[in-house]
Amino acid sequence: MPPLEIILPALVNGVLTGGVYALIALGLTLIYGVLHIVNFAHGSLLMLAMYGAWLLVAHFGIDPYLAVPILAAVMFVLGWGLYAGVIGRISRGEDRAILLATLGIAIVLDNLALVIFTGDTRNIETDYSFAMIEMGPLLISVPRVISFGVALACAALLWAFMTRTDTGRAIRAVARERDGARLVGIRPERIFALAYGIGVACLGVSACLLLPTFYVSPQVGNVFVLVSFTIVVLGGMGSFPGAVLGGLIIGVTESLGGLFLGESLGPIGISLVFIAVLLLRPTGLFGAAR
């Protein structure tokens, strides 16, 4: 049994990490909720966003946190463009084709990154990279606290957008009943592109939040994408509160699992929680039965 002086920081660290996981999963769950497909390009788009954030730091000296609005906007436009120009055209409304289109985009992006950036790992060091908040025996990383705060703020903003604005209601309407939405004048194709754009914009924000404490490489998306899929299913596919809570649960489970079972065996903890939740609630924590 590890001492309390390790368990407490591990718990805090798990919560903080879970916040960023939640934001990555939010984009994925939004895309699933509206388009009813799993976005296989999610990891690759995250990787692309991280390279974008890295380029802004390395070549233009723009701090990753200041780059949040820039990258969110760029990724939104990219996501919109990808849906309107590629996914929507290829799929012609067929879910299977959307799935394959996103898989194709992932393969193209991964290999483009390899060609352009090589397989090399990139890092950045900022003035606050090693800044810590001291609370007794607790040393909490400032970049992680910032990431957690921004991730939760983004989740709240997104929730407000979805529940309080006409566009948000339109997105929810398309997610719930596509034909009905069309009948009241909503154009589902535009909503699909919008939802995909917002989902990808979440990755732009996540990339900026991850960069000060993580590395970038062409494979970095794979490091996060599986855990995001797990969070989405755990929280209930298409559920916002589910993604946030799921992110936090997975963050804490991963951290404590590593501590109690060892870092090699630790990831089993995530699978155990995942299986247990699905056994008890097959639709996920906040998922509605269809």
Place this chain on the structure above:
Amino acid sequence: MTDTRANPPRFSLTRRRALSAGVAGGIATLALPGILRAQPAPVKLGLIHPVTGALAFSGSQCRKGGQTAIDDINAAGGIKSMGGAKIEPIYGDAQGRAEIASGLVDQMAEAGVSGFTGCFSSTLGLAATQTAAKYNLPFSIDSGITDSLTTRGLKNVFRMFPNASSATNDGLATLEAINKAAGSPAKTVIIVHEDSDFGTGAAKLLNAKLPGIGLTVLSTIPHATPTRDFTNIALRIKAEKPDIVMMSNYQNEYVLLARTLVQQRVDLVAMYSLLGGGFNLKFAKEAPTVAEGMMDFNQWYNPRNPAALAYRKRMEDSGATFTWELLLGYFAVKFLADGWERAGSTDKDKTIAALAASTYSDHFMPYGPTKMVDGQNINAHCVALQMLGGDMKVIWPEQFADAKPVYPRPKA
């Protein structure tokens, strides 16, 4: 007089020109078979590395090193004992999967390769060399480090570079020497390793040998590849208060662990790695706070050899990040080509015999001519390196050193 036609003829046929052309053509036709005979068939060389997937960077570096060696050999006239035969590379992407590496060997053998280099990782190398043995094709290992690559009785497998035992023994003897020279400030160690063949094997060896140099192992912590967060491990290390953290892992995790240790203000006498995956010049440039003072026992060039410095400059001028993988990829090809040179042919048995008896010395690694025992160059040695002032310096052994060790590490 000027030609006023819109499209004047560029060439007009006269009787003299027709005769000249006929004679010249005849000579050329007669000479052609001779010219063809003078061009020996190229020697096909299979280069198998993971250039996509988690090991892509290191695999690509090995491949790039191999490419430059082939360019150099061909530019210098090819394999001279074979009439200047050029080396023709065939590249394979093992994607980090052993079964793909093995399949590539089969495909390349079908394509008529005369030998192989590869495969960056030991796991890939074990599979690929085993398959190459089926065809009795010579295999020059680049950066696979595990001993078993050359201890399975495969006559076709050769490694010009140190193996894990030699790197561990030398690395520990060096650590002992550096520690003693500083008044033995370090007494305890925690080992952090990735949990595949490479890291687990290294950790096992370290556990067996560290007590022999007066260092007590407090804990051995394995981790998966990839690992997203090292905070827990850093916290454990901080609680156990070791003097040295020894890490044995691949690039991404190496960097992440080092960064987390600095972030969590873990005070150490040294961060010392054996064959540290992320210990490279780019790391020093991009994360100077983390990298400064870190030590690694690894493959490197002899900094006192001007040819080594020229090679580094050439690679850096080409835009490449200079890493040890480039060196190993480069000399794995050069060593194999030297075998063909000595054998005077690509005959498998002759090449293998030539490699086994090789005394290849035209290199700038920190050791002399090769001496193969069961496929392993027993003269090969790593050196101790330290990040100092944003550059990688050789700090041990003294005969190759270009800086003195900073030990203990300045407090966090």
